Amino acid sequence: MVINLTESAAAEMKRILAEREQTPDESYVRMVIAGGGCSGLEHGMSLETEFDPKVDAQYEKHGVTMIADKKMALYLTGMTIDVIETPQGNRFSITNPNVPRTGCAGCGG
Numbered sequence: 001m002v003i004n005l006t007e008s009a010a011a012e013m014k015r016i017l018a019e020r021e022q023t024p025d026e027s028y029v030r031m032v033i034a035g036g037g038c039s040g041l042e043h044g045m046s047l048e049t050e051f052d053p054k055v056d057a058q059y060e061k062h063g064v065t066m067i068a069d070k071k072m073a074l075y076l077t078g079m080t081i082d083v084i085e086t087p088q089g090n091r092f093s094i095t096n097p098n099v100p101r102t103g104c105a106g107c108g109g
């Protein structure tokens with residue numbers, strides 16, 4: 001599993017961990033893909049402290065360790081995670097070449 005995590009996205013993840021009084025050494029960013037959304041799949045992230053090498057793949061970039069179920073790792077390889085600054089605050093942007101985009105008339109996604 002190779003994920004293109006930008007330096008700004010890694011810095012934002014570390015900032016979130018610090019707010020929750022966690023460190024990158026003791027926490028993982030879990031990547032998930034679930035059914036739903038206009039293209040049929042939605043991406044998600046959560047913070048976890050457990051890693052099971054029997055079922056999870058692991059990838060480290062810019063001091064942030066990301067994990068995912070090994071069955072999902074194939075669909076995550078090559079995706080890019082960046083952070084976008086908006087007037088409402090920062091948000092993550094995920095671009096995944098493995099998930100075809102159909103566009104959405106309702107939300108413009």
